[in-house]
Amino acid sequence: MAKSKFEYVRLYELDDKLLKNVWMVVRVDGKGFHKFTNDHNFEKPNDLAALNLMNDAAKGVMSELQDIFMAYGQSDEYSFIFKRSSTLYGRRSSKILSTVCSMFTSHYLFNWSKHFNDPLLYPPSFDARVVLYPTVRDVRNYFNWRQADCHINNLYNTCFWALVQDGNLSNSEAEKRLKGTFSADKNEILFAKFGVNYNELSEIYRKGSTIIWNENKSEDGRKRKVLKLLTCDIIGDSFWEDHASYLDTSITD
Template sequence: MANSEYGYVRNFEVNDILPPSNWIVVRIDGRGFSKLCKKYNFDKPNDRRALDLMNAAATEVVRSFVDVVLAYGQSDEYSFVFHESTGLFERRAAKLATSVATAFTAEYCMQWSVFFPDAPLSRPYPTFDGRCVCYPKRRILRDYLSWRQADCHINNLYNTTFWNMVLKGGMSTTEAEQALKGTVSSDKNEILFSRFGINYNSEPEAYRKGTVVYRSYLEDEHQNGSLTAEDIDDKVSNSASKTQMEKERKRKQKAQIINAHPDIIGDTFWTAHPYILASKRGQDYGE
């Protein structure tokens, strides 16, 4: 930018560079999605088409941003985890948040007709906002992801019970809301089973657990079994040379992107995929 007498206005820009050595989560949320669900008559309590559309959009975002190591989604939200070493957009919060949110919004709108062929989009179009949060340790990052999955379970159990009481039980929304006030998980499970013959644990995992999107390096997993953080060290984006970094970028682009519905609160998923949160040599995976 050429110097001019007006250049002083740049001093009003806020420095929003996120601290180094922190895992960055960009969380996007749908704006006004209650109205959107009503407008396009989404199925209650879950519309599989809508969830599949969310997952398809998230998959393309993960494909586009190679520094995203994992994404977790439920309902109308998705959390994209950037590796602690990322230098994308110089770690500027506004650039990261807006880039992910706009990329997700574009994919969501472009792929809408694939999942809702009989319901063309019209204004106001779906949009998503985004925010950045930093987590200094893998343990805290995992707690964040556990929180989101626990939230998915709590909300889905409530919604499944609520809408069955309304749609199958003949109750009004106000009556169902009052009846569920003060109930705990066991109460809702009993209502579903005794009144509607529904075993909540048999409901699709996509509804109960949300969706995890991650890269699978099949050649490494088949050849080496369970990789450790040290095994993957030379392959993460901390590579010392530009050649290594470019090689790693291409490797990520070729990796298979998986959509799954595992339990990410326990250790099983993370033990099976230690490379997802791998860091520098000598650092403890569990920290």
């Protein structure tokens, strides 16, 4: 960039570099998605096409930013975790946030027609935040929190919409019926009243979507990294033991 007398304005830019040697998690959330899903007639309590669209948007981000080693999504949100050693954009918070959020939105829009026949009535929007986690325990507990949130919300929504759609209750009546209930109560309502065994519902609804990099051998015998979508438990030890290399604790200079 050529020098000019106006260049001094760059001095007003803040240094927003994130700490080194900690894991960066960027979570993207739909903005005003309750209205968006209603206006676009998403199925309740879950719309598989909408979830697959979110997954494609997340894969698009990971394909372009390969410092992301894992992503987890549910409903209208996706969390991306970067390698601890990542130096992407000099670890500038504003650059990382704006890039991930804009890429996710772009891929969501680009893949819309792949999953829905009806055109968009208006563009969706997403916001994002970045959070730093210093220990393996913190990283695991973050994803434990998001998957537990997925289960709690999905159990409630499954029960709520069963009461509305099949039980002929109004929305306010269904809310009143579920007020103060626990998980066991909701499971009992689903099974006794509607014959639904919650644990037999698709895992993508109950456990969310996890995307990881996986090594595959091509026909010529060469190894290449590909993105793999999982719908599995990530709260227990098994997942993390199988992917121990993801949480590398080495220190960078």
